[in-house]
Amino acid sequence: MLFTHDTTATLVATVALVNSAEEPDTMTDPAHVDAFVAEHAYTGSRTHDIAELDAIRALRPTLRRLLTSDRDTAVEIVNAILAAHQAVPQLVRHDGLDYHLHATDPTTPLADRIAVDTAMAMIDVIRADELSRLSTCADDTCDGLVLDLSRNRSRRYCSTTCGNRIAVAAYRARKA
Template sequence: MLLAHDTEAALLAAVELVNSGEDPDTLLSTEEVDAWYARHRYTGRRDRDDAELAELRAIRPVLRNLLRADRDTAAEMVNQMLAEARAMPRLVRHDDIDWHIHAVSADEPLVRRVLVETAMAMADVVRGDEMSRLAVCADDTCDGIVLDLTRNRSRRFCSTTCANRVAVAAYRARKRS
């Protein structure tokens, strides 16, 4: 199943946000939030303060739990998140992005928008029975989340760094034996 462009975008943003909490933490300043916000083409309200940064950092475990949940648990979590936000999905088009779904107002705090957009994306993943697209990094020293958007579902690592670390370790182990 192909995921809609807004589903992919929300999942990519959520995975990067969750993985920013891995060692080393890469979400330590409002400038890093600015870069993440721009990279993932978020629109709407930005407070650009330490409170917003703290709120984003605080939802990383919530998003991790959602992204790693089994299908039934994810469905329950999605329903709860959307109900708490009083989400009202609507089609929007802005900038150069074609029609896609927003479920809360652009005036809502960034954290609420991230939670709702991730929940909406996970609703598509659950409905399409695509939970296997989400996994934990195959590097035993990493707990990063992997979003596998490849056609053959072959992605195993959260980053090139982890893939290289495992490849080098395997090479060195072969050389030793």
């Protein structure tokens, strides 16, 4: 295992959130937030309103910058997020999960919890010097982020759709 369960889960959720800004935007309604929270098992209080949606949407550019920055810039962003939210890491156990880190209170707004959770996950990535696990999609027409957790570092596309599009284009070019 490259990273702990909570780090991996947070990175997967963050990449999904950042990629939701790609066309077509898939985070445009509070119901989309509900689905995101359910899929990525975020816990804590929620408001289920437009303000929560807007705060999460506003977070995406910062998280994109964090996940695509060089190591020193990523450290600056992580430190800024943790300081801004007065993060106090604590070990917690809940929902059948063993001890893992939480750095915010469960009543903290969801967007703030997402930002801090991402910053905490990026601490592991930075300390392990594994920022190369994060990249942009190899499809020139896509700006999606790729989280490569494979052993051989072979993941190049943000989704199966992008990978298939490139494979079909290459096949058609060979047949032409």
